[in-house]
Amino acid sequence: MVHFVGAGCGAPDLITLRGHRLLQQADQIIYAGSLVNPALLEAAKSGCVIRNSAQMTLEQVLESIREAEAIGQTTVRLHTGDPSLYGAVREQIDALQSEGISFDITPGVSAFSGAAAALGHLGGAEYTLPxxxxxLIVTRMAGRTPVPESESIERLAAHRASMAVYLSAGMAGELSDRLICGGYSADTPAAIVYKASWPDEKTILCTVGQLPVCAQEHGIQKTALILIGEYLRGTSSHYERSKLYDPSFSTGFREASQ
Incomplete structure (x- = not known):
């Protein structure tokens, strides 16, 4: 049996209870060593085989899984954040299905959730302010993995919605230019959140136009999320009160009182 587990965004206590239990029970853990906090591996039982997938190809990962399966052992494939986002998980699942190897998936706390929580000096960031x-648009700049033209930064920026941009901190200058070209103004609030929930977490508030300068000043080239949108403005006067808790608004659970 193979368990795909989301490790969460960094802090070892942000993994789910289920994910932690599976780590404790695993005979083999294959973890994304470039991004997963190694403190999570302290949950492994004595004798558990631990492999760093940052040093492995897909074929080597699959071979390690086959070896464990052949002797009736379980594998935890430990992915950063949530496996469904930029986790290269589908290609592994397709291979397992083709070989009749059972698997399941345990979700995790993604970096966009961790980054919003890290902005505590704003009271936390709420992407969906009334x-x-x-x-919320979750996307990335094209790198070795291309991005469809219909999902270009310029086209997505035209919506001027809340945005969380992964895997792009090293291209902050180009990102800034393309965001402005697409529709955001240069003074639109932005934030760079480096290693959300890790001990060395950094949060930098800026504007879209200031993104490249701030990234350079703080030496941030990777392992950071870039957030964009008016939800980062940080004042109580620019958004509307939620109708859910408004006393003048009836819901299925209470009548309006005003």
Missing amino acids: GVSQT
Whole structure:
């Protein structure tokens, strides 16, 4: 049996209870060593085989899984954040299905959740503020993995929705230019969140136009999320009160009182 587990965004106590239990029970853990906090591996039982997939190809990962399966052992494939986002998980699952190897998936706390929580000096970031934005766009710049033209930064920026940009901190200058070209103004609030929830976490508030300078000043080239949108403005006067808790608004659980 193979368990794909989301490790969460960094802090070892942000993994799910299920994920932690599976780590304790695993005979083999194959973890994304370039991004997963190694403190999570302290949960492994004595004798557990631990492999760093940052040093492995897909074929080597699959061979390690086959070896464990052949002797009736379980494998935890430990992915950063949540496996469904930039986790290269589908290609592994397809291979397992083709060989009749059972698997399941345990979700994790993604970096966009960790990054929002890290902005505590704003009271935390709420991507879906009433009257500001009700849409969160999760995307990335093209690198070795291309991005479809229909999902270019310029086209997505035209919506002026809340945005969380992964895997792009090293291209902050180009990202800034393309965001502005697409529709965000240069003074749109932005943030760079480096290693959200890790001990060396950094949060930098800036604007879209200031992104490249701030990234350079703080030496941030990777392992950071870039957030964009008016939800980062940080004042209570620019958004509307939620109707869910408004005393003048009836819900299925209470009548309006005003």
